[in-house]
Amino acid sequence: MGITKHPAVYPSRARCCARWIAFICLVSFVSVAARAAEPVLIRFSHVTSEATPKGHGAALFKKLAEERLAGKVRVEIYPRALKFNDDQALLALLFGDIELAAPSFSKFRSFSRKIQVFDLPFLFSDVDAVHRFQKSEAGRGLLDSMLSQGIKGLAYWDNGMRVMSANRPLRTPKDLKRLRFRIEPSAVMQAQYRALGVATVPMPFKQVREALKMGLVKGQENAWSNIYSNGFHDYQRYFTEARHSFLGYMLVTSAEFWAGLPPEIRVELDKIVGEVTEKVNQNAREKAEQDRQRVIDSRKAEVTTLTDTQLEEWRKLLTPIWKQFEHEIGTDIIEQAMSANRSR
Numbered sequence: 001m002g003i004t005k006h007p008a009v010y011p012s013r014a015r016c017c018a019r020w021i022a023f024i025c026l027v028s029f030v031s032v033a034a035r036a037a038e039p040v041l042i043r044f045s046h047v048t049s050e051a052t053p054k055g056h057g058a059a060l061f062k063k064l065a066e067e068r069l070a071g072k073v074r075v076e077i078y079p080r081a082l083k084f085n086d087d088q089a090l091l092a093l094l095f096g097d098i099e100l101a102a103p104s105f106s107k108f109r110s111f112s113r114k115i116q117v118f119d120l121p122f123l124f125s126d127v128d129a130v131h132r133f134q135k136s137e138a139g140r141g142l143l144d145s146m147l148s149q150g151i152k153g154l155a156y157w158d159n160g161m162r163v164m165s166a167n168r169p170l171r172t173p174k175d176l177k178r179l180r181f182r183i184e185p186s187a188v189m190q191a192q193y194r195a196l197g198v199a200t201v202p203m204p205f206k207q208v209r210e211a212l213k214m215g216l217v218k219g220q221e222n223a224w225s226n227i228y229s230n231g232f233h234d235y236q237r238y239f240t241e242a243r244h245s246f247l248g249y250m251l252v253t254s255a256e257f258w259a260g261l262p263p264e265i266r267v268e269l270d271k272i273v274g275e276v277t278e279k280v281n282q283n284a285r286e287k288a289e290q291d292r293q294r295v296i297d298s299r300k301a302e303v304t305t306l307t308d309t310q311l312e313e314w315r316k317l318l319t320p321i322w323k324q325f326e327h328e329i330g331t332d333i334i335e336q337a338m339s340a341n342r343s344r
């Protein structure tokens with residue numbers, strides 16, 4: 001025989017249910033409200049030391065954002081590839097594991113081939129020319145060139161002109177023959193060193209010091225602040241300033257994250273990015289001078305600056321590789337970059 005319940009049970013059970021539902025609604029309302037009041041977390045991952053223009057930029061961004069958007073924004077910085085290498089950082093942005101990164105231009109190749117323009121050897125005469133190009137229509141356009149893939153460029157940050165090094169003096173292109181250089185994962189750098197008869201090993205920045213120490217690579221190129229802060233001069237005796245290329249960064253975020261920010265926070269962060277960019281670029285100029293001098297003062301290394309006549313030989317050998325990248329970058333972009341040299 002089935003068990004029949006007393007009809008009076010049902011109203012009391014309904015009351016109990018209603019109480020539970022009300023309780024659950026209250027708990028979720030409180031937790032949503034609490035979450036709404038939580039500051040927006042911005043995790044900034046990068047690969048250089050704190051004592052570089054990028055390191056200073058990240059720290060200044062944190063300071064200004066947390067001061068001006070107190071209680072609304074919290075910034076965590078992960079320097080020295082503590083969280084991600086450059087090759088992982090862009091995917092991490094897209095997966096929502098970080099919110100800001102500033103990889104060097106060569107690291108964007110799988111997202112935008114056009115950005116390779118910054119690495120073409122001898123394309124830009126100096127840092128001012130790089131800035132003129134970045135402010136041009138083509139330069140600003142590159143910040144948006146990865147939007148369809150979910151990456152938004154916020155600004156360009158400088159480090160400085162790259163310097164080559166080895167344990168033998170590098171004055172003419174012949175001096176590099178049969179060396180093995182660490183390069184960034186860059187097709188342009190690969191082509192550049194192939195033209196110089198150098199074998200290349202693409203490698204994350206974090207591993208370079210150890211690779212030089214162990215003799216796995218015999219040479220490298222980088223900006224002075226990266227060289228000094230990582231002590232590459234402990235293992236490399238001769239540095240050559242050929243002014244052939246510029247190491248710079250694109251500060252990037254996830255397009256979805258940026259668009260989802262409350263408008264007043266986004267507008268303030270945009271302003272902060274503008275201010276920080278000016279300071280980073282000023283710091284980059286100063287650091288390039290200071291860290292160059294520190295390397296010289298260490299007496300562990302010698303610096304060779306090539307004359308215009310010596311440079312002519314390097315230029316003749318390296319500028320023909322532009323042709324190989326014209327179809328990827330676009331001749332219009334290369335022409336605009338060249339015209340930035342002229343519009344002084």
Ligand code: SIN
Nearest residue numbers: 047048104184205222
């Ligand atoms: C960086 O400055 O972010 C690293 C550049 C490199 O990979 O050499």
